[in-house]
Amino acid sequence: EAQVTQNPRYLITVTGKKLTVTCSQNMNHEYMSWYRQDPGLGLRQIYYSMNVEVTDKGDVPEGYKVSRKEKRNFPLILESPSPNQTSLYFCASSPLTILGDTEAFFGQGTRLTVV
Amino acid sequence: LAKTTQPISMDSYEGQEVNITCSHNNIATNDYITWYQQFPSQGPRFIIQGYKTKVTNEVASLFIPADRKSSTLSLPRVSLSDTAVYYCLVGYSSASKIIFGSGTRLSIRP
Numbered sequence: 001e002a003q004v005t006q007n008p009r010y011l012i013t014v015t016g017k018k019l020t021v022t023c024s025q026n027m028n029h030e031y032m033s034w035y036r037q038d039p040g041l042g043l044r045q046i047y048y049s050m051n052v053e054v055t056d057k058g059d060v061p062e063g064y065k066v067s068r069k070e071k072r073n074f075p076l077i078l079e080s081p082s083p084n085q086t087s088l089y090f091c092a093s094s095p096l097t098i099l100g101d102t103e104a105f106f107g108q109g110t111r112l113t114v115v
Numbered sequence: 116l117a118k119t120t121q122p123i124s125m126d127s128y129e130g131q132e133v134n135i136t137c138s139h140n141n142i143a144t145n146d147y148i149t150w151y152q153q154f155p156s157q158g159p160r161f162i163i164q165g166y167k168t169k170v171t172n173e174v175a176s177l178f179i180p181a182d183r184k185s186s187t188l189s190l191p192r193v194s195l196s197d198t199a200v201y202y203c204l205v206g207y208s209s210a211s212k213i214i215f216g217s218g219t220r221l222s223i224r225p
Binding site: 101109 | 147149151157159161164166202204211217
């Protein structure tokens with residue numbers, strides 16, 4: 001089954017404790033991206049990757065890191081989480097850039113709480 | 116500054132046609148509009164996409180007027196299972212930038 005898998009689904013952590021949210025896709029897609037979803041703000045892009053070893057900042061990259069060492073995996077790293085990073089996070093993959101002419105497939109989401 | 120605006124919520128009844136509008140400024144003739152549907156505790160799911168005047172698939176239609184200042188998602192004959200949040204996404208190709216709308220919560224009643 002074609003899917004994007006995120007782990008964990010739920011995470012509560014303390015300020016400053018490094019964490020990684022994993023994302024894996026089995027569709028051999030070139031493009032992967034991360035979003036955060038906050039009430040009233042919709043989805044905002046954090047980082048995206050056009051291919052292996054190619055990553056770029058989205059609209060809200062501060063406080064986040066990503067890596068794309070393999071085509072299928074695109075982990076999101078919070079080196080020193082802060083309470084304002086409490087949010088619902090989604091990973092997505094698509095054959096082409098999400099700018100257009102492509103369908104993005106989203107993971108189930110990771111609800112992160114930083115206390 | 117590019118901005119994408121949607122109504123916060125809409126209500127309708129089973130069997131009705133529902134139209135959800137997304138307002139966006141400065142959209143070029145080759146900029147794509149995409150609509151996604153999201154159910155609670157799930158990721159968004161693709162509904163329809165296009166950049167021309169009208170696109171139709173098996174579940175929805177997308178209309179983009181000539182001035183390209185808005186786009187409308189049309190859902191024919193909605194059912195209770197269409198209750199969800201709907202997001203428009205604008206792809207600004209010249210800026211290599213995407214912007215999601217803040218979402219429209221659609222509630223369908225029997």
